[in-house]
Amino acid sequence: MLTKVAVLFSSCVAFTVLGAAGCYAPAVDDTELAEGEAEAGDPSEDVGLSEDVGVAQEALTACDPVLPHGNSAFENQFTTTIGCACHPWYTKSSYNVWHAGHGDCWPLGWASTDPNDCRVKVQVKNSGGYFNGECRAHIEDKLDPAASCVNRCGGKAPAGCYCDALCSRIGDCCPDKASTCG
Numbered sequence: 001m002l003t004k005v006a007v008l009f010s011s012c013v014a015f016t017v018l019g020a021a022g023c024y025a026p027a028v029d030d031t032e033l034a035e036g037e038a039e040a041g042d043p044s045e046d047v048g049l050s051e052d053v054g055v056a057q058e059a060l061t062a063c064d065p066v067l068p069h070g071n072s073a074f075e076n077q078f079t080t081t082i083g084c085a086c087h088p089w090y091t092k093s094s095y096n097v098w099h100a101g102h103g104d105c106w107p108l109g110w111a112s113t114d115p116n117d118c119r120v121k122v123q124v125k126n127s128g129g130y131f132n133g134e135c136r137a138h139i140e141d142k143l144d145p146a147a148s149c150v151n152r153c154g155g156k157a158p159a160g161c162y163c164d165a166l167c168s169r170i171g172d173c174c175p176d177k178a179s180t181c182g
Contacts, residue, residue, distance in 0.1 A: 058142070058143075059093045059094065059140040059141065059142050060087065060090065060140060060141055060142070061138065061139070061140055062083070062084055062086050062087060062090070062092070062118040062139045062140055062141040063083060063084035063118065063137075063139050064136070064137065064138050064139070065082040065083055065084065065136070065137050065139070066134050066135070066136050067080065067082050067105070067122070067124065067134065067135040067136075068132060068133075068134050069103060069105075069124050069126055069132065069133055069134070069135060070101070070102060070103055070126050070127065070130070070131055070132030070133050071126075071130055071132055072126045072128060072130065073128060073129070073130060074128045075125070075126060075127060075128035076125075076126050076128075077123060077124065077125045077126070078123075078124055078126075079108065079121060079122070079123050079124070080121075080122060080124060081111040081119045081120065081121050081122070082119065082120055082122055082135065082137050083095075083111065083117075083118050083119030083120050083137065083139050084118050084119065084139070085116060085117065085118060086115075086116045086117070086118040086141040087141055087175075088175075089143060089144055089147035089159060089161065089174065089175050090116075090141040090142060090143055090144060090147075090175075091115040091116060091141060091142060091144045092110065092115060092116070092117065092118045092139070092140075092141050093140045093141050093142040094139075094140045095107065095110075095118075095120045095137055095138065095139045095140070096137065096138045096139075097120060097122060097135070097136070097137045098136050098137075099133060099134070099135055099136070100133060100134045100136060101131070101132055101133030101134055102127040102129075102131035102132060102133045103124065103125050103126050103127040103131070103132075103133035104124075104125040104127075104133070105122050105123065105124045105125065105133075105135035106122065106123055107120055107121070107122055107137075108120075108121040108122060108123055109121055115144075118139045118141055119139075120137055120139065122135055122137070143175055143176060144159060146158040146159040147159035147161050147174050147175060148174060148175075148176055148180070149163035149174045149176050149177045149180040149181050150176070150180055152174075153180065153181035153182075154181070157174050159174070160172075161173060161174035161175075161177075162174065162177070163177050163180070163181050
């Protein structure tokens with residue numbers, strides 16, 4: 001099963017609460033494309049992993065970055081990336097970006113087409129007047145189906161990790177070996 005990454009370019013609605021502007025963008029999930037549908041330039045099409053492993057993988061928190069910003073006399077904007085590398089054997093899955101304090105921020109999409117890059121590109125707006133704010137994100141990744149032991153107990157997964165009894169001693173088990181194969 002190929003992992004499809006759908007990127008929702010969300011426009012943020014600024015709101016004012018006690019003089020502080022805020023922004024919330026809904027989570028972007030890889031399940032938003034219908035099965036068999038792909039976006040132009042979808043990196044998962046180049047991976048060559050068409051094997052169905054039979055079980056949807058549970059998302060894990062890759063990271064929760066916080067980008068403090070502000071401390072400027074005049075209002076200005078800049079683009080930057082926030083996030084981290086995905087866990088080993090995992091690929092990016094979804095993100096949620098929001099703002100706290102003065103100013104604003106909103107997501108522009110994934111920072112790269114690399115499925116192991118869990119960074120998000122964001123636009124940040126400083127409010128001016130030396131007021132500060134924070135651009136926050138919650139980024140999740142999922143186990144790459146090629147690194148799963150589902151339907152592979154006793155053998156080797158396409159990603160190169162193992163699902164057999166020796167992998168515990170050697171240290172080359174797939175991440176879900178214990179939960180899937182025992």
